[in-house]
Amino acid sequence: MTIVIVGGGAIGLLLLSRLAQASNGQPVALLTRPNGAAALQATPLQVSGIGACSLTGLTVAGAVADLPAAFQQPALAILCVKGYDTNGAIATLRDLNPGSILTLQNGLGNEEALAQAFGADRIIAGAITTSVDATGPTTITVTKAGGIGLAPVGGTSNLTLAETALSNAGFTVQRYHDYRAMKWSKALLNMLGNATAAILDWSVAQVYADRRLVALERTAVREALAVMQRMGIRPVNLPRYPAALLAFGIRWLPPIILDPILRQRVAGGRGGKDPSLLRDLRAGRSRSEGEFLYGAVAAAATAHGLQTPVNAGLWQVLGGIVRGDLRWDDYRGQPERLLAACGMAK
Numbered sequence: 342m343t344i345v346i347v348g349g350g351a352i353g354l355l356l357l358s359r360l361a362q363a364s365n366g367q368p369v370a371l372l373t374r375p376n377g378a379a380a381l382q383a384t385p386l387q388v389s390g391i392g393a394c395s396l397t398g399l400t401v402a403g404a405v406a407d408l409p410a411a412f413q414q415p416a417l418a419i420l421c422v423k424g425y426d427t428n429g430a431i432a433t434l435r436d437l438n439p440g441s442i443l444t445l446q447n448g449l450g451n452e453e454a455l456a457q458a459f460g461a462d463r464i465i466a467g468a469i470t471t472s473v474d475a476t477g478p479t480t481i482t483v484t485k486a487g488g489i490g491l492a493p494v495g496g497t498s499n500l501t502l503a504e505t506a507l508s509n510a511g512f513t514v515q516r517y518h519d520y521r522a523m524k525w526s527k528a529l530l531n532m533l534g535n536a537t538a539a540i541l542d543w544s545v546a547q548v549y550a551d552r553r554l555v556a557l558e559r560t561a562v563r564e565a566l567a568v569m570q571r572m573g574i575r576p577v578n579l580p581r582y583p584a585a586l587l588a589f590g591i592r593w594l595p596p597i598i599l600d601p602i603l604r605q606r607v608a609g610g611r612g613g614k615d616p617s618l619l620r621d622l623r624a625g626r627s628r629s630e631g632e633f634l635y636g637a638v639a640a641a642a643t644a645h646g647l648q649t650p651v652n653a654g655l656w657q658v659l660g661g662i663v664r665g666d667l668r669w670d671d672y673r674g675q676p677e678r679l680l681a682a683c684g685m686a687k
């Protein structure tokens with residue numbers, strides 16, 4: 342039974358390094374962009390930080406046809422691309438034709454897109470709380486330890502191989518019965534200190550030094566919690582990430598007690614890695630996973646007769662900057678403009 346990882350960035354390379362080193366592990370290959378595959382064929386994979394290692398002799402390909410025969414139609418594919426690349430990856434996954442597909446992507450909506458393409462029973466939802474920085478095509482740094490949550494998307498989704506392989510590879514794995522609860526809980530964490538930092542081109546510490554922005558962050562999460570409640574989804578704790586506890590605190594604790602906790606948890610939550618939405622903007626990417634966080638919360642709210650002005654405002658501004666409809670310079674270092682766009686100007 343073979344495993345193919347799709348997407349050789351930070352998370353894909355982490356999975357490759359851990360699965361390839363597992364004793365009694367399943368044979369594993371990486372399917373990534375041709376330039377990434379060529380780099381890994383020429384240079385060892387270097388992991389620094391937690392679990393540092395250097396690996397050669399990995400099975401890596403830049404196209405399905407280039408994979409060895411044993412990896413065609415693998416038992417499991419692990420999807421590690423950004424949400425905006427899911428549709429492109431679906432075409433690749435059709436060629437690969439795996440038995441099951443585990444998605445470790447952040448954000449809301451990927452499971453549904455995959456279920457529509459392959460049937461819900463072949464899909465496994467995942468949530469990984471390890472923080473990883475891709476520093477080059479063959480180098481990653483693991484900045485914070487985490488674990489992996491798994492949940493079935495369809496009634497007969499089979500989690501056994503994924504659970505065994507990931508546990509053998511040293512991950513703390515936890516099963517959830519409601520994939521929506523797991524993914525919305527992960528989204529709550531990813532929302533914090535992400536779009537605000539990106540739009541303002543600020544560090545998380547700078548964002549959390551401004552009380553008005555901490556209030557905006559709290560409101561964004563409270564809006565998402567209201568949508569979850571309307572949809573009948575309860576927050577759950579994730580491996581090494583107490584999302585349910587954080588949600589309880591954000592809902593009930595007064596700012597004077599909550600804000601110092603948020604400041605410490607959010608700034609430390611990525612182990613020093615810059616927020617992904619800020620990294621994407623700085624890299625000049627014209628797409629953003631913000632669509633699958635704030636955009637998805639706002640869309641779900643509308644579908645359920647609710648309003649989430651802060652989530653809508655954050656995605657409107659971030660999406661506008663990413664698409665080039667708004668000038669980033671008009672928001673960089675200017676919290677007042679962001680607060681106004683989110684209806685929170687005093």
Ligand SMILES: NC(=O)C1=CN([C@@H]2O[C@H](COP(=O)(O)OP(=O)(O)OC[C@H]3O[C@@H](n4cnc5c(N)ncnc54)[C@H](OP(=O)(O)O)[C@@H]3O)[C@@H](O)[C@H]2O)C=CC1
Pocket residue numbers: 347348349350351352353372373374377421422423424426429430431433445446447448469470471472473474475617630
């Ligand atoms: N990094 C982290 O700490 C964490 C990330 N996540 C989530 O995991 C997912 C992956 O993130 P991350 O690894 O950081 O992202 P990266 O951008 O580092 O890696 C994604 C990789 O997939 C490649 N790719 C895109 N489409 C395809 C395709 N069709 N076939 C093959 N390869 C493809 C990309 O190539 P190219 O760049 O050329 O498009 C890139 O190399 C995201 O949803 C993210 O939010 C979750 C938890 C932690």
Ligand SMILES: CC(C)(CO)C(=O)C(=O)O
Pocket residue numbers: 447469470471472473530531610611617
């Ligand atoms: C590491 C973690 C869990 C922090 O929110 C994450 O999902 C990310 O950085 O993308």
